[in-house]
Amino acid sequence: VGPNGSGKSTLSRVIAGLVAPDSGYVDLLGNVVFDDSGAHASAYRAARRGIGAVFQRPEDQIVTTVTEDDIAFGPENLAVDHDGIGRRIAASLEAVDMADSRRSDPTRMSGGQQQRVAIAGMLAMDSTVLVLDEPTAMLDPQGRAEVMRVLDALQAKGTTIVMVTHHRDELAHADRVVRLEHGRAADVSDDRGVACAGDAMHAAGVAG
The missing domain is CATH 3.40.50.300 (P-loop containing nucleotide triphosphate hydrolases)
Known part of the structure; x- marks a missing residue:
């Protein structure tokens, strides 16, 4: 979850192996697809x-x-x-x-x-x-x-x-909720009740 522009769609595409990040380290299903040397095409194919x-x-x-x-x-x-x-x-x-x-x-x-x-x-x-x-x-x-x-x-x-x-009721189905701000994980919660409550969810653009 996160407000518009927080990086949700970009992160989802990185996790799906559809785009590579600008920097960092990405391991998808045991395949190191991106590291300091850049993107690895064969690893991306295997992960996808x-x-x-x-x-x-x-x-x-x-x-x-x-x-x-x-x-x-x-x-x-x-x-x-x-x-x-x-x-x-x-x-x-x-x-x-x-x-x-x-x-x-x-x-x-x-x-x-x-x-x-x-x-x-x-x-x-x-x-x-x-x-x-x-x-x-x-x-x-x-x-x-x-x-x-x-x-x-x-x-x-x-x-x-x-x-x-963006739907609060859908968060209740999750084992873990990650809230993004400005392209970074601002909060990670394994407690569904805590994750679905509070002003942070309103700030993240989550509807009731």
Whole structure:
């Protein structure tokens, strides 16, 4: 969490392996992707195989008009065999509770359903870490609830969730809350009650 301009989106992209920092040391899933000598392309490629990213506008991540084809896009780029892709599609749709929508058109779905398709696409790439930059920002309350229910279930099964949010109620789902100010971690809390309360959350732009 943090106010606009605090570095939330930049940090989420660094964690997702989509951008490199200007300086420092970054280890993603045991791969040193950035250090004093700069960025390491091979390490980034290795790390990105285990990290999926989902953003505010799910429609921007939809590439076809058939849900199963959309989810197959990532595994196909990883050269997964046909049978393997089929298994990944089935498992990822089951994980986001959309097994019945395999042949539906995702461009005609609600925002919450589209976001779940986007998450399924990342799961189909065997992502063990999901980085989500305000994934519920564009959704109505029902859509937000759908996405949070799916994320809770994934977290319970062992998927690591890194999420940027402006919604106080969503902080209650977190094991740890990091508050950013001016590109730095101003506060880190493992106490959900403390993390969700106080003037600091108002200053961080977190809505009630």
